Amino acid sequence: MHLLLVHSLIFSFGLARAAITAYGPHVQSPLGTTTAASASYTGAASYDQTILTAPAPPNPPPPTQFGVELQTGGNLSGLSIQQEGSFFGFSIEFSVTTQVLGLNSSFLQVPFLNLMANLRERGGSIKWPVPPDGAALEKDYGGSSNPTATPPLVFTNEIIKMMAEISALTDVYWYMGVPFNDTQNWRLQIAEVGEAMLGSYLIGLQAGNEPDLYSRHGHRPNSYSPQDYHDEFGLLIDAMKADSNIPNKNLLIGPNLAGVWSLPDIWQTGFATDFNQNLAALGVERYPTDNCYAQFGIGTERTGQEMFPSFLTHQAGIDIVNEFPGAAAYAQSVGKPFIMSETNTASCGGFPGLSDSFGAALWGIDYALQLAYSNFSTVLFHVGGQSVYYNPFTPPVRNQSTFHQWTIGPIYYSALVVAEALGSSNVAQVLDLQANGGNDYTPGYAIYENGQPVRVALTNFITDPSGNSNYTASISIGGTVPAQVQVKYLLADSVSQTYNFTWAGQTFGGPFTSDGRLVGTLDIQTIPCDQVNNVCQVEVPAPGFALVFLTDNALAESDQSSTMTFSTSTYTNLHGPTMTIDPSVLATSNGEKGLADALAGTSQGRQMSNALGLAQALPSLVAVIAGALMVGRLALVR
Numbered sequence: 001m002h003l004l005l006v007h008s009l010i011f012s013f014g015l016a017r018a019a020i021t022a023y024g025p026h027v028q029s030p031l032g033t034t035t036a037a038s039a040s041y042t043g044a045a046s047y048d049q050t051i052l053t054a055p056a057p058p059n060p061p062p063p064t065q066f067g068v069e070l071q072t073g074g075n076l077s078g079l080s081i082q083q084e085g086s087f088f089g090f091s092i093e094f095s096v097t098t099q100v101l102g103l104n105s106s107f108l109q110v111p112f113l114n115l116m117a118n119l120r121e122r123g124g125s126i127k128w129p130v131p132p133d134g135a136a137l138e139k140d141y142g143g144s145s146n147p148t149a150t151p152p153l154v155f156t157n158e159i160i161k162m163m164a165e166i167s168a169l170t171d172v173y174w175y176m177g178v179p180f181n182d183t184q185n186w187r188l189q190i191a192e193v194g195e196a197m198l199g200s201y202l203i204g205l206q207a208g209n210e211p212d213l214y215s216r217h218g219h220r221p222n223s224y225s226p227q228d229y230h231d232e233f234g235l236l237i238d239a240m241k242a243d244s245n246i247p248n249k250n251l252l253i254g255p256n257l258a259g260v261w262s263l264p265d266i267w268q269t270g271f272a273t274d275f276n277q278n279l280a281a282l283g284v285e286r287y288p289t290d291n292c293y294a295q296f297g298i299g300t301e302r303t304g305q306e307m308f309p310s311f312l313t314h315q316a317g318i319d320i321v322n323e324f325p326g327a328a329a330y331a332q333s334v335g336k337p338f339i340m341s342e343t344n345t346a347s348c349g350g351f352p353g354l355s356d357s358f359g360a361a362l363w364g365i366d367y368a369l370q371l372a373y374s375n376f377s378t379v380l381f382h383v384g385g386q387s388v389y390y391n392p393f394t395p396p397v398r399n400q401s402t403f404h405q406w407t408i409g410p411i412y413y414s415a416l417v418v419a420e421a422l423g424s425s426n427v428a429q430v431l432d433l434q435a436n437g438g439n440d441y442t443p444g445y446a447i448y449e450n451g452q453p454v455r456v457a458l459t460n461f462i463t464d465p466s467g468n469s470n471y472t473a474s475i476s477i478g479g480t481v482p483a484q485v486q487v488k489y490l491l492a493d494s495v496s497q498t499y500n501f502t503w504a505g506q507t508f509g510g511p512f513t514s515d516g517r518l519v520g521t522l523d524i525q526t527i528p529c530d531q532v533n534n535v536c537q538v539e540v541p542a543p544g545f546a547l548v549f550l551t552d553n554a555l556a557e558s559d560q561s562s563t564m565t566f567s568t569s570t571y572t573n574l575h576g577p578t579m580t581i582d583p584s585v586l587a588t589s590n591g592e593k594g595l596a597d598a599l600a601g602t603s604q605g606r607q608m609s610n611a612l613g614l615a616q617a618l619p620s621l622v623a624v625i626a627g628a629l630m631v632g633r634l635a636l637v638r
Contacts, residue, residue: 044386050353054463085123114516123419212260292348304351314443317370328375337377350390359495364414408508420558469542
């Protein structure tokens with residue numbers, strides 16, 4: 001299954017994730033206006049076209065020829081736990097769900113359905129934390145008790161119905177969040193309605209998002225401790241047990257730490273054992289770094305250019321895993337999956353030119369596979385709004401025509417690749433090959449099924465137009481290699497390239513050009529193998545990624561020829577003149593306050609004018625009521 005998380009229904013006080021002013025050597029606005037190198041770009045961050053300089057090839061260079069020896073049999077050591085093809089999911093801010101998912105259950109975003117269908121075909125069903133304006137979601141600016149001066153989100157059950165419709169079409173599974181701001185008067189409607197309408201498609205309820213930041217942000221006393229969180233979690237369980245409208249009491253996820261507390265601090269309270277029967281999973285959140293100084297003047301000032309090299313190594317993913325020593329093993333010992341419930345390139349929105357680069361796509365692949373190898377069970381990459389640089393996918397601004405108007409970012413390419421690497425068998429096991437003698441720039445992974453290697457994933461983080469840094473991996477298998485292997489390549493000219501990457505010859509194009517379907521001619525390379533010497537020679541460009549399919553069945557799992565795609569039956573301007581609206585009115589409509597804040601994040605610290613949500617600063621009430629306006633319908637095409 002594939003996963004989505006309804007992020008803003010989670011009581012979260014993480015660092016803000018939006019930076020809307022960027023400086024760079026080459027900046028292009030969403031309207032195509034290129035500014036001087038010294039000028040600032042003040043449009044939507046998600047369309048900032050800053051181009052960084054790719055790091056020079058390492059000196060001394062890594063070897064360009066090396067062997068990859070794959071063992072077979074049932075007693076292999078070092079393999080990960082069995083992983084599902086839906087390992088790679090997304091965490092979506094609740095405040096942007098009407099732009100990402102749809103207006104309501106009768107008007108779904110067709111590009112989003114296509115994007116989910118792509119993943120469903122390759123990796124099986126889809127996991128997410130996700131979920132409107134109008135009849136489904138609105139911001140309530142009337143309350144004065146909100147501690148961070150951000151408006152609450154008032155939603156109807158139409159949002160949940162919309163999620164159920166998406167699941168029926170694309171087999172998406174959902175995580176949601178229980179409000180955690182008032183532990184004396186629990187508001188459990190989200191769990192009640194979620195279970196009633198989503199049924200088995202609801203697989204988790206996150207309880208307390210980043211509780212280790214509550215006191216820092218003024219939502220708990222300074223003395224708030226892991227034991228306090230443990231006790232409040234227990235109060236939530238008691239409230240759920242007393243609620244007859246919540247039939248499944250065992251979907252909770254915690255502790256969802258941001259990194260201030262350590263996991264052993266939580267384990268010592270008895271959290272995972274005391275609440276074991278009510279826990280669906282143990283979860284954490286982590287970004288490798290932040291860009292908070294650019295927006296809030298807090299923390300350390302960093303630039304994408306200086307941070308770029310640190311993302312282009314195998315060690316980058318290992319470093320994040322190393323922040324949780326023994327955690328995955330502990331989760332297994334108490335019988336629970338261990339998930340990374342929110343991550344991306346950098347908190348506070350990422351970096352212009354880095355988070356939206358081909359280098360980020362390569363980093364996302366290696367990072368996700370490292371998490372899979374390290375026995376995490378799921379990773380969810382964050383999706384914000386127009387004000388972040390790292391979005392896997394972004395709808396167009398201001399609800400302009402959505403036909404071929406979405407922008408697909410590098411992290412979605414990562415998701416597509418990882419889904420194919422793990423396949424849909426749900427028995428995939430991952431092995432970090434430490435290829436090339438463990439060289440940081442040329443990592444590799446083998447994916448096994450039932451003791452047999454079926455795929456090899458090879459990355460080259462180096463940018464070298466001369467071709468001198470291309471490498472050849474000589475793959476051998478205990479026994480005999482096949483007569484030939486098939487290879488799919490993820491390619492771009494440079495790690496600093498933004499947009500128009502190709503996966504097996506196909507692409508989602510540039511900004512405002514996609515309807516969620518790959519375009520172009522599928523290009524799968526067939527490479528003959530030397531069965532006498534038991535070797536298959538696979539070249540990996542600099543930069544680039546190669547997914548090697550060792551069997552026909554392995555390739556068949558990622559065959560997208562039967563992928564269901566979607567088209568809309570809703571049209572505009574069929575009769576009469578087109579309505580015109582004063583731009584100044586449009587800029588403040590639909591709860592948005594201008595281009596830069598459209599589809600904004602929900603983090604603490606944002607101004608009240610932004611699209612702020614329930615996650616970071618929940619006020620007093622979430623209203624769940626029935627009713628929605630039917631505005632259209634979907635027509636399905638294959």
